[in-house]
Amino acid sequence: MTKGIYIVLSNCQLARDTWEMVLGGDTSALTNPGQFINIAIEGLYLRRPISVCCYDPGTITIIYKVVGKGTRKLSAMTPGDTLDVIVGLGNGFDVAKAHGRKIAVIGGGVGVPPMYDTARRLAAQGEDVTAILGFATKDVSFYIEKFEALGVRLMITTDDGSMGQKGFVTDALRESGCDYVMACGPTPMLKGVHRSGIEGQLSFEERMGCGFGACMGCTCQTLVGPKRVCLDGPVFSTSEVSFE
Ligand SMILES: Cc1cc2nc3c(=O)[nH]c(=O)nc-3n(C[C@H](O)[C@H](O)[C@H](O)COP(=O)(O)OP(=O)(O)OC[C@H]3O[C@@H](n4cnc5c(N)ncnc54)[C@H](O)[C@@H]3O)c2cc1C
Ligand code: FES
8 A cells, every 4th residue: 555646647527427537656556456546635534435447557547426525626637736645455356266257347337447457457367258337327338448449248238228238237247147246336236246146256335434444434244244345345255245
C-alpha cells in the first residue's frame, strides 16, 4: 500500500453520469486486478474508495459514477490537478485459481471496471473467458469496445432491453455454460450469482468508513462470521460468503 500525490492525466465522460479518470503516479503497490484506491477529496472527511479498472507502470485508470458530493467533485477535475490517493488496497481477484476453467467474468454497473483488468489478465493467460456485462440501460453502458478488443466472448444484458439481451447477468450466466465465476456489482446481483451455485470469487463494493480496517463499517457476512470488505476483501470466495 502506498500513499501519495497523483496527477490527473485525463478525466473524460464515458456515459451518462459515468467518467473515466487516468491518474499518474506510483503503481508499485498494485498486484492483483480488483484492488481499489482510496481518494481524499477536498472538503470531505472520508476518502472515497474506487476500484482500479486497469493499470500500467505509472498510470491508474478508474471509472466512477457521479452519485454524490465526492464523485461530483472528481468529475470537475482537469488534467494537471492533483489528488491525495492511497493505492493498493484490498486483496483483488486471484486469477490463478480460475486457471483451466470456463470462466464467467461478470460486472454489473459500476462493478464493471475491476472486471476489465481481470478479463484482460485472464485473456493474456489464454483462459476461456466469457465477459457478462449488465447495465440498467444503454445510455449508462461503457467499455463494450474495450472488452471486445480483448477477444473474449461477450454477453451484454440491460434491465430494459435497450442493448443486448433484456434481463440480468444471472440469465446470461445460466446460458453461458461457464463453471467458474468472478463477479463485481451490487449486492443483489452478487446474491443472484452466488445462488447459481457456481464456484468462484465475488467482489463487494460496500459503503465504507475508515477504509483500513478500524471501524467495522464495511462488514459482510461470511460463514466464519463478519469480515471487513476493506481489509479482508473486497474479493471473497463463493464458498465463504453467506447471504442469509
Ligand atoms: C471497494 C469499493 C470499490 C468501489 N469501486 C467503485 C468504482 O469503481 N466506481 C464507482 O463509481 N464506485 C465505486 N465504489 C462506490 C464509491 O465508493 C461511491 O459511489 C462513492 O464513495 C460515493 O461518494 P460520493 O461522495 O459521490 O457520494 P456520497 O455523497 O457519499 O453518497 C451519495 C449516495 O451514494 C450512496 N453510496 C455511497 N457509497 C456507496 C456504495 N459503496 N455503494 C452503494 N451506494 C453508495 C450513498 O448512500 C448516497 O445515497 C466502490 C466502493 C467500494 C467500497
Ligand atoms: S471501512 Fe472501516 S473497517 Fe472497513
